[in-house]
Amino acid sequence: xxxxxxxxxxxxxxxxxxxxxxxxxxxxxxxxxxxxxxxxxxxxxxxxxxxxxxxxxxxxxxxxxxxxxxxxxxxxxxxxxxxxxxxxxxxxxxxxxxxxxxxxxxxxxxxxxxx
Amino acid sequence: xxxxxxxxxxxxxxxxxxxxxxxxxxxxxxxxxxxxxxxxxxxxxxxxxxxxxxxxxxxxxxxxxxxxxxxxxxxxxxxxxxxxxxxxxxxxxxxxxxxxxxxxxxxxxxxxxxx
Numbered sequence: 735x736x737x738x739x740x741x742x743x744x745x746x747x748x749x750x751x752x753x754x755x756x757x758x759x760x761x762x763x764x765x766x767x768x769x770x771x772x773x774x775x776x777x778x779x780x781x782x783x784x785x786x787x788x789x790x791x792x793x794x795x796x797x798x799x800x801x802x803x804x805x806x807x808x809x810x811x812x813x814x815x816x817x818x819x820x821x822x823x824x825x826x827x828x829x830x831x832x833x834x835x836x837x838x839x840x841x842x843x844x845x846x847x848x849x
Numbered sequence: 850x851x852x853x854x855x856x857x858x859x860x861x862x863x864x865x866x867x868x869x870x871x872x873x874x875x876x877x878x879x880x881x882x883x884x885x886x887x888x889x890x891x892x893x894x895x896x897x898x899x900x901x902x903x904x905x906x907x908x909x910x911x912x913x914x915x916x917x918x919x920x921x922x923x924x925x926x927x928x929x930x931x932x933x934x935x936x937x938x939x940x941x942x943x944x945x946x947x948x949x950x951x952x953x954x955x956x957x958x959x960x961x962x963x964x
Contacts, residue, residue, distance in 0.1 A: 769952065777938065777957065777958055777960075778956075778957050778958065779940065779942075779955035779958075780955075781952045781953070781954065781955075784951075825892065833899070834879070834880035834897075834899065834944040834945075834946070834951055834953075835897075836882055836894040836897055836908075837882075837892075837953060838894075839891055839892040839893075840891075841891045842891065
């Protein structure tokens, strides 16, 4: 069975600090996909990144970066120089590799960025 | 594109009443997912369709829940009779066909309150 653990329930940082959100996953599949979604206070779910298990390269997109390590089954998300607009709940998710299959979500990490 | 459209955005009903939630996926997407979000259980899959065919409904809580997808541009989730424990945010998501497991685009959700 697939499982995603986001051990940090809530994190609070001061604006401009860097923050890392942890994600640990479990799967028996050798190929799979990992995702991050953002849920701002307005409630919608916004896609941030998709990464397949073959690609362990880290990715950077502006202030966002992701560190994927198969050896530790982790897919951590770092926000550099956090801003108040980054305040949201962030979800890590896992899915099978082939075809459009459902996402298994972690419980989410609520990030509060204080001005 | 208008994105995934869900209606109603908010629904308040009394226990025992029938509730119908509606979803219009993004045009051209061939997969549709219904998720439910609660504080206790987080985001969990209810059912999903590929090419209008239900693939996995194991997440549907009980017989009171049913879902249909009569065509590629419309799906419904029905609860009959509704109970207070059904109160949650219900998300519909769609995904395009393609290689691997593509990102899911979520609708704004329907916040259901059963009194």
